[in-house]
Amino acid sequence: MAGLTAPLLGLEKKSLREQALSALRTAITSGELEPGRHLVETELSDMLQISRGTLREALRQLEQEGLLAAGPRGRLSVRHLDAKEIRDIFAVRAALESLAARSLCELPDRAHVTSSLRSAIEAMAAAAEGSLEGRIESDLEFHRTLCRLTGNETLLHSWESLEGSIRMSIMYAGVERAVSNMSVDRHYDIVRAIESGDATLARQTILEHMDGAAANLVA
Amino acid sequence: MAGLTAPLLGLEKKSLREQALSALRTAITSGELEPGRHLVETELSDMLQISRGTLREALRQLEQEGLLAAGPRGRLSVRHLDAKEIRDIFAVRAALESLAARSLCELPDRAHVTSSLRSAIEAMAAAAEGSLEGRIESDLEFHRTLCRLTGNETLLHSWESLEGSIRMSIMYAGVERAVSNMSVDRHYDIVRAIESGDATLARQTILEHMDGAAANLVA
DNA sequence: AACACGCCAACGGTTGACAGTAGATTGTCA
DNA sequence: TGACAATCTACTGTCAACCGTTGGCGTGTT
Incomplete structure (x- = not known):
């Protein structure tokens, strides 16, 4: 039927x-x-x-x-978030995602991983001209995917427990300000770092990405 | 009364x-x-x-x-944990605690922090001859304190959400095996690293500590 | 053996009730 | 008038009893 x-x-x-x-x-x-x-x-x-x-x-x-x-x-x-709390949330987020990036670097077969991540970025690019909500959604989806691909359920779960707070931070700081940090290029940097297999570089790239995001939000 | x-x-x-x-x-x-x-x-x-x-x-x-x-x-x-899940849990734990260690290094006044940590270690030393449960309890208390002292509520909360899983890992792997990694010296290393203010060193010390703990558990 | 029937356990969800308590409201008196 | 006491109100914490569903299981039938 x-x-x-x-x-x-x-x-x-x-x-x-x-x-x-x-x-x-x-x-x-x-x-x-x-x-x-x-x-x-x-x-x-x-x-x-x-x-x-x-x-x-x-x-x-x-x-x-x-x-x-x-x-x-x-x-x-x-809950009401102040600037410090937003920074704190993003610091934890950064710690989790940098673990994700490092883990992915250690995978023997990263082709599948990077292709998934590239798809996620393409989805972001497709949403780039759409609504602000859509852009945020696709950005979060990219980062969630990063965690999911590690296969570390605990990591994914911790990240998802934080997702609500992240969304609140974005909402609280103003959506326009948030999307200003979501360039497609920056995300490709992350994928390339993972692709290279250089865990230190990957970690550093994520940390800078998150640092920029947090700084932008509470600017 | x-x-x-x-x-x-x-x-x-x-x-x-x-x-x-x-x-x-x-x-x-x-x-x-x-x-x-x-x-x-x-x-x-x-x-x-x-x-x-x-x-x-x-x-x-x-x-x-x-x-x-x-x-x-x-x-x-x-929930039933297998070796991989225990490793995953400790990987996340390591990420959180290494953030804690890094954060503490950046504090201008670390005297208060290090003295709190030293007290926690002394409590461990006092429990060293006691029951296995007591040793585990004081060890967890040290690490929880590490997170608490950062003043990052989100970090502390994330760590505490993981605490149950950590305890399960310890129980599952055998309590004797767990305590074998809880030497007082190793913890002083952490405090000294923080004291030195060298964030990279502090992070590295924690990562090694956690790595050792996890490896010991699933050995 | 395969199927059908009926029973039971357990969960998702609901309703209605009641106690305790902090805050708001009202009443009272100097 | 202002302060204080009595009262009411709004919520939460907790409970007991109940319904509808679903899937497992035993039993019986063919």
Whole structure:
């Protein structure tokens, strides 16, 4: 039959909790829920049309991702990032991604890796004329891919735990300022460094890339 | 009054959820709940004397910490680590701690930092003749302190998210094997490197320390 | 052996309730 | 009027009981 509903591609049906999670994450990292905003469980469960219990599970996760801050008596509010925190987040991100770059350099067969990365960059190039959101999305996808290709699940997971904070930093610092650092060339530098197999160079390239990004954000 | 129950020192009363979280974490990282063990919500909520809802919140968190693995249909089981995963975990840990070491080197006033670290090492030395658990505990405390002293909350948080996995690695590889790498000298090396202010040296020292630890664990 | 049926375990999710508590509101009195 | 006490309100923490689904398993039938 042709009238299939959804599960064609890897689009597995998500649990309500996961849907709520995505919805809230998006709302926060898009600024729809402003930093500092106080969250009320009943309000949210009502908006999202889910029960309080299910919602609370999602909230716990967002809290651990650093998107929510816990106040006294379990009061939650949208986290507010200052310049130092943004720098701190990017320092950790840099540490993780430089590990990724180093790991990839040590792989015997890097052809597959570099070709995946080049595809990701091409996607960025294709999005270069599109919306700011699209550019950010494709940039993050490149960096996520970098981590994924290492095959180090822990590394990928740590990076993804940070992703929300990264998005918040970008949103907080202003999207225009963020994209200004996402040149296609800079990313090719990274791929070339990995291709060369020089772990030190690859690490250095990533560190500079992240340093530039962070400096740009909090400029 | 002398008959106080608990809240004397910073021991704030924890919510049931937090208590359950600690209890489960301990049970898992101590091996009381063996790797691969299938968890049943009602069973646990029953054992811990808490409601299923409250328990589920704790489980979600453990899942995110990588202590639990999700199977089909939400089935949870205690995660099982193989040698590669242990190496991966320690690679990420090394990346985080080397960032910590580098950051500390850049601090203008390192006297306070190094003295805190030396205290932590003395605690290790004091525990050196004690139980294996005590030695592990003081070793982890040293490394956690390393991260905390940077003042980078994100870094500390990332490290702590990994702590459960680290403990599991140690338990899984055998506690005796783990402590064999925890010499007091090696830790003084780290402090001295930081003291010297040489970021590259400090980073290198940490990387070697972690490399040795990981190699020892999966030997 | 293969299939069908029915039972059961376990999870995802819901509802409704209740206690505790910090803050806001209102009432009271000097 | 201003300060203080009593009260109310808004939330969170936690619980108990329940429904609908799904897949595993044993049993029986052919």
